[in-house]
Amino acid sequence: MDTIFALATAQGRAGVAVVRLSGPDAVAAAQDIMSNVPADRGVRRIIDADGVLLDEALVLRFPSGQSFTGEEVVELQLHGSPAVVAAVLRVLGDHPLLRQAEAGEFTKRALENGRLDLAQVEGLADLIDAETEGQRKQALRVFSGELGQRAEDWRRKLIRATALLEATIDFADEEVPVDTRPEVKELILDVRDSLVREHDGVQIAERVRDGFEVAIVGAPNVGKSTLLNRIAGRDAAITSDIAGTTRDVIEVRFDLDGLPVTFLDTAGLRESEDQIEMMGVARAKDRATAADLRVYMLLDGETAQLHMVDGDIIVRAKGDVEPSDDFAISGKTGAGVDELINRIGTELKQRVASVGVAMRERHRIALKQGIEGLDVAIGSIDDPLGMSDLIAEDLRTAIRAVDSLVGRVDVEHVLDEIFMSFCIGK
Numbered sequence: 442m443d444t445i446f447a448l449a450t451a452q453g454r455a456g457v458a459v460v461r462l463s464g465p466d467a468v469a470a471a472q473d474i475m476s477n478v479p480a481d482r483g484v485r486r487i488i489d490a491d492g493v494l495l496d497e498a499l500v501l502r503f504p505s506g507q508s509f510t511g512e513e514v515v516e517l518q519l520h521g522s523p524a525v526v527a528a529v530l531r532v533l534g535d536h537p538l539l540r541q542a543e544a545g546e547f548t549k550r551a552l553e554n555g556r557l558d559l560a561q562v563e564g565l566a567d568l569i570d571a572e573t574e575g576q577r578k579q580a581l582r583v584f585s586g587e588l589g590q591r592a593e594d595w596r597r598k599l600i601r602a603t604a605l606l607e608a609t610i611d612f613a614d615e616e617v618p619v620d621t622r623p624e625v626k627e628l629i630l631d632v633r634d635s636l637v638r639e640h641d642g643v644q645i646a647e648r649v650r651d652g653f654e655v656a657i658v659g660a661p662n663v664g665k666s667t668l669l670n671r672i673a674g675r676d677a678a679i680t681s682d683i684a685g686t687t688r689d690v691i692e693v694r695f696d697l698d699g700l701p702v703t704f705l706d707t708a709g710l711r712e713s714e715d716q717i718e719m720m721g722v723a724r725a726k727d728r729a730t731a732a733d734l735r736v737y738m739l740l741d742g743e744t745a746q747l748h749m750v751d752g753d754i755i756v757r758a759k760g761d762v763e764p765s766d767d768f769a770i771s772g773k774t775g776a777g778v779d780e781l782i783n784r785i786g787t788e789l790k791q792r793v794a795s796v797g798v799a800m801r802e803r804h805r806i807a808l809k810q811g812i813e814g815l816d817v818a819i820g821s822i823d824d825p826l827g828m829s830d831l832i833a834e835d836l837r838t839a840i841r842a843v844d845s846l847v848g849r850v851d852v853e854h855v856l857d858e859i860f861m862s863f864c865i866g867k
Contacts, residue, residue, distance in 0.1 A: 444462065445464055446539050457520070458522075463513070499517075500516070510556065558847035573699050592846045643804055646798075656725075658737055754788070755767075
């Protein structure tokens with residue numbers, strides 16, 4: 442395998458810049474640009490092929506099996522001058538034992554060498570992209586291997602169930618329990634319940650990663666744009682006394698107690714002869730319907746023009762000029778806005794409370810496939826005529842689905858479980 446190198450920190454001026462070398466020739470290549478590579482860590486003079494000093498760096502050495510990639514790794518912690526970094530990268534690029542790493546290649550090698558599973562790789566990508574505290578926490582759970590640990594638990598139970606069935610098929614004359622189906626069914630139901638919980642939480646987990654959308658809807662000129670500007674703390678939307686000013690959907694990104702939230706200012710909902718305005722109304726309805734939560738701004742006597750769902754919030758608009766006993770707000774004065782933000786935050790946090798660690802569409806599909814396989818197995822196991830070999834095949838389908846979560850496919854453990862559990866070795 443090639444030995445690769447790359448700048449591991451961001452481009453630009455900084456206090457420290459880290460250059461990473463990884464592969465079988467990492468130490469040999471590093472030896473050519475310094476007096477000697479430390480066994481663990483040490484400060485070294487970095488030189489070019491002519492012996493010209495480029496920088497003094499803290500050099501860290503990670504032996505094979507103990508680095509991020511699982512390979513021999515040498516890291517150079519340089520002074521973060523763009524000129525220093527460029528000079529060192531130029532020298533490394535000319536070295537015959539090295540080549541420039543491709544995008545994501547260090548992480549790819551960590552996956553290939555068993556340092557990370559596929560879900561952890563996804564968690565690492567999300568951790569790097571995290572902008573809010575909620576995103577950081579969720580990504581860190583996946584990166585730390587929590588999904589892999591759950592997948593391993595599901596896998597172990599399904600392998601146990603499959604082994605019990607396989608034992609009754611292939612080793613009927615051995616000392617094997619006669620009726621293993623009650624234990625098999627209990628294992629299947631346990632795993633299925635856990636898969637369903639994870640499956641149902643994927644959509645919310647995706648929202649934590651990608652952001653929730655909260656649509657502000659209502660009739661024209663009720664103060665939707667003024668409210669958006671108050672929330673944003675700037676003039677994100679044009680406001681005027683002319684009804685129908687907002688024609689397109691205006692978005693403002695917001696960090697709401699650690700959750701990424703995009704507020705949508707939509708066109709006022711009404712019938713109009715203006716074709717352009719009606720296009721804006723149609724777009725407003727589509728985006729509001731697709732949003733995770735809607736804030737309806739209504740005047741006395743008005744009703745919501747869209748179908749309401751649990752969690753939607755109704756507020757009385759223009760609370761500064763039309764007092765109401767109901768929850769009233771005013772984007773102009775700010776009255777009630779903080780309470781509205783708190784209500785939105787409370788609602789979204791309640792939804793997030795049910796989230797698991799599966800957080801991508803790929804995870805949802807794999808979980809769905811696993812659930813479907815287990816449903817077929819449950820139906821067959823309740824049938825007195827259900828054949829054990831067919832049920833075992835349904836369980837293997839579920840195991841493959843679970844394995845796909847972490848990028849692993851391995852069925853040999855079924856035989857290992859049989860030998861271990863029933864001491865069948867001849």
